[in-house]
Amino acid sequence: SQQGEEDPQALSIQEGENATMNCSYKTSINNLQWYRQNSGRGLVHLILIRSNEREKHSGRLRVTLDTSKKSSSLLITASRAADTASYFCATDVNTGNQFYFGTGTSLTVIP
């Protein structure tokens, strides 16, 4: 069964607006990562957050982690057309060495 699930499945916003996507997972984790995929291409790592961290920032990206709710959110501020892509969360389980990817959120930023 899938460990991570993103929500919403699709999101369409105007350029300049903020985009928020969420990831929920089922079992305890050590680390959670967010990746970006441009149309059919390979995934690119965005940010990693550890289970003992609550928030991390990288440029226009802000990631939060709530281990009590087993959820994470990715916020992209001041979105640009170039942010149009699919975004995936990847979670491990604290007994394993594999990552489990969700089904992704497809973000469209309209110029």
Add this chain to the structure above:
Amino acid sequence: EAQVTQNPRYLITVTGKKLTVTCSQNMNHEYMSWYRQDPGLGLRQIYYSMNVEVTDKGDVPEGYKVSRKEKRNFPLILESPSPNQTSLYFCASSPSWATNEKLFFGSGTQLSVL
């Protein structure tokens, strides 16, 4: 340039005809992995390798084989492809198997089995 190289980018084949998708990384990474991506199902892990000669099954290993004879290469073998293996395949590598390391992905191989 540090990269993961997959070949071919596109492949059309027929049921039962053995094929190999190659994957090579130039970053001296210990960990390598294969995923398939299908609409509505996200990425699912097929096989992974924590080092040379060490491989293990992921979530969907049926119908696939792998080998890790050299650190840089991790080919994916379909001995007798079937239409349900039509998918977008990705190879990924990481410095180690620790999950606080980020994965580096190849550009993908779109496979169609007729």
